Amino acid sequence: MRFLLTLCFAAGVAWGFEGLPSLHAPITLVVDSEKPIAAEALRELQNELNHLLKPGGRSVEWKQLSEMKAGAEVSDLIVVRFRGSCRMETMPALLDERGPLALTHTADGDVLPFSEVLCDRVKAAARSAMHGGQVPDGNKLMGRAMARVLAHEVWHITANTQKHGKDGVAQRGLTGAQLISDKFEFNEADAAAFTRK
């Protein structure tokens, strides 16, 4: 892994991952987190992620890294690491929200199915877009924001593209408001890329 280059969600990346998924096979997310994800955030993350991938004909199977056994057979595996604190604070965020919200790794020009979601940055972006009345739903909105950031990375990997969509979840650089709004999805053309050969 010493040749890994870390590329940035916000800046766009070079993709060349081969072995793309067969049509409609579930995507297996093997998940690890530095700190426990708030239960309400996790519930919303899983629901929203499946909601976002459904128009593209995909679903997600969620496995903890610690549950994985050597030799386990899974389809279309993507390893996701959640870094930082994936738990909304009730106090206003004072974090610097600039910089990437997630990272995906490449080696020798090939995209590897390894993504990292930077929860502290996602949290700062989401928190900056919340109004006071939304604070009690903070962890739900945190989970929704994490889902949209992760869906963006999963789209790059499964669609095998370094490009971005014109709008929707596949666009470059999602805003805090887009991360937490009631409805923000892939546009039809981008969703189709999940299953296009």
Ligand SMILES: [Zn+2]
């Ligand atoms: Zn991107």
